[in-house]
Amino acid sequence: MKDLFYMAIVFVAAILPFALVSTDIVLFVKKKENWIFEMCAFLIGGLYMVMAYLLWDLPDYTSPLNVYGTANAHAPFSSEHLPALVLFAVWGFVSYIVLKFLRKKLPPIVEVFLLAGIYAGILLTAVCIFQLLCFPEPLPAKMGDLYPGADNPDSAYYIRLSTFDLITMLCLCAVPLLYVIHSVQLLVRIVKEKAERQKDLQYDNPILQKINSWLLSGANLFLIAVVALLPVLGVLVALLVLFGQQPDSIIRVFTQTSDWILSGEISPPPVAYDTHYLCTVSLRGHKRLVKPIRYGIRRGEKIVVNRQLCVANAFEQLLEEKTPHFHRKIRRFYDTYGYPVSKHINTAFAADVVYVLMKPLEWFFVLILYMFDPKPENRINSQYMPKLQQ
Numbered sequence: 001m002k003d004l005f006y007m008a009i010v011f012v013a014a015i016l017p018f019a020l021v022s023t024d025i026v027l028f029v030k031k032k033e034n035w036i037f038e039m040c041a042f043l044i045g046g047l048y049m050v051m052a053y054l055l056w057d058l059p060d061y062t063s064p065l066n067v068y069g070t071a072n073a074h075a076p077f078s079s080e081h082l083p084a085l086v087l088f089a090v091w092g093f094v095s096y097i098v099l100k101f102l103r104k105k106l107p108p109i110v111e112v113f114l115l116a117g118i119y120a121g122i123l124l125t126a127v128c129i130f131q132l133l134c135f136p137e138p139l140p141a142k143m144g145d146l147y148p149g150a151d152n153p154d155s156a157y158y159i160r161l162s163t164f165d166l167i168t169m170l171c172l173c174a175v176p177l178l179y180v181i182h183s184v185q186l187l188v189r190i191v192k193e194k195a196e197r198q199k200d201l202q203y204d205n206p207i208l209q210k211i212n213s214w215l216l217s218g219a220n221l222f223l224i225a226v227v228a229l230l231p232v233l234g235v236l237v238a239l240l241v242l243f244g245q246q247p248d249s250i251i252r253v254f255t256q257t258s259d260w261i262l263s264g265e266i267s268p269p270p271v272a273y274d275t276h277y278l279c280t281v282s283l284r285g286h287k288r289l290v291k292p293i294r295y296g297i298r299r300g301e302k303i304v305v306n307r308q309l310c311v312a313n314a315f316e317q318l319l320e321e322k323t324p325h326f327h328r329k330i331r332r333f334y335d336t337y338g339y340p341v342s343k344h345i346n347t348a349f350a351a352d353v354v355y356v357l358m359k360p361l362e363w364f365f366v367l368i369l370y371m372f373d374p375k376p377e378n379r380i381n382s383q384y385m386p387k388l389q390q
Contacts, residue, residue: 020045021174028181035100038182042093045175052171061258064268065138065159067146072159073136074267078256084240084249085124091236092121096183103190115190116232118183124250125176127262131254132169134261135161141269159270285351296384303384308355308362310383315365317383318373 020041027034058075065071077085095117103111144153240249255264296305319327369376 018170018174021177024178025181028185033185038178041178042175045178048171049175052168056165056168061256061263061265061267065270067141067157067159067270072161072165073138073259074257076131076136076254076257076260078253081245081249081253081256083243084245085128085253087236087240088120088124088250091117091232092124093179096121096179096186099190100182100186113232115187118187120232122180122183125179127254128176129173131260131262132173135169136259138259139267139269141271146270157270285355286348289352290355298384305384307380308358310380311362311365311369312358313383314369314373314376314380317379318369322372 024038024041027037058071058073059065060079061074063074065074095114098106099111099114099118103114106114138159140156140158142153143155143157146157241247246252254260254262257263258265258267290306290308292304292306294305296303316327316330319330366376369379373379
């Protein structure tokens with residue numbers, strides 16, 4: 001019952017942004033505007049976007065993909081130039097909000113610059129959606145380079161997108177789609193309002209009357225807003241440069257990536273290295289402390305093994321034999337948090353710290369092994385030695 005409850009929460013959380021977008025589109029088609037619902041959709045959708053992108057946690061193009069890891073592609077946006085994307089997005093959204101609620105009280109010149117912000121916001125969201133929904137194509141690698149004992153070493157290994165990747169990409173497109181829908185709706189409304197105002201004005205002078213006729217569509221304001229894009233872009237670029245960004249950061253945020261439709265870089269080919277953080281500890285820690293004892297084989301790869309690693313793996317093997325259901329939960333937790341931990345073990349000191357912190361658990365694992373295994377040392381010593389384990 002508890003599992004069903006958690007599954008229901010996850011299900012509701014997963015479909016919420018799509019339900020918001022769908023409902024908002026229905027209201028748009030039926031012309032039933034509800035600004036409270038609209039603001040809730042933007043707020044909740046924005047939070048989902050941030051959480052989804054953080055949980056996705058894709059590496060930059062300079063890092064090779066790990067076939068044992070969770071990342072199936074490189075990041076669609078350059079982390080170095082991400083502030084430019086955020087700044088332009090905030091400008092576009094603020095322009096939309098101010099125009100939506102205060103446009104009748106604004107001076108014409110302010111209205112022009114806000115319209116320029118909406119133009120930039122629509123263009124930016126269109127490019128983001130295009131980047132995400134064209135799907136990535138990670139660089140393949142040779143099977144022989146990943147698995148030395150592969151039967152077909154010259155064949156290509158392709159990293160495939162998972163269901164989680166697809167759901168995340170759709171979540172990232174939800175708010176941009178909402179923005180485009182409501183921005184277009186607002187622009188149409190402004191055109192109609194301008195046309196209504198101009199209808200009441202009649203001029204005796206034929207030239208002025210021709211100009212007035214041209215203004216009936218509100219074209220003047222929107223054309224001037226296009227011109228106003230240039231000075232506003234200049235101000236935004238100046239702000240970016242002031243905070244250490246490059247003048248073309250808003251372009252580089254899309255092009256300084258790999259795997260995606262607008263990418264202009266090529267990443268190193270995929271690699272195969274173990275994400276077990278205790279493997280990282282036994283390899284990178286100071287030998288006098290972590291005490292590597294021999295080499296072992298894990299997933300066809302040669303790794304450095306110490307006693308702590310063997311004890312932990314023996315304990316897991318015992319759990320799998322005695323309590324498979326509980327083992328699956330432990331394995332899921334370990335896979336979720338072990339890889340992020342391993343990414344931070346990039347120095348000998350960090351490996352030493354993890355080794356010391358794991359010592360109490362190692363003693364606990366040994367105690368359980370000696371309580372429930374008739375030959376605990378045989379089990380420990382046979383870890384990562386496939387022939388002995390068989």
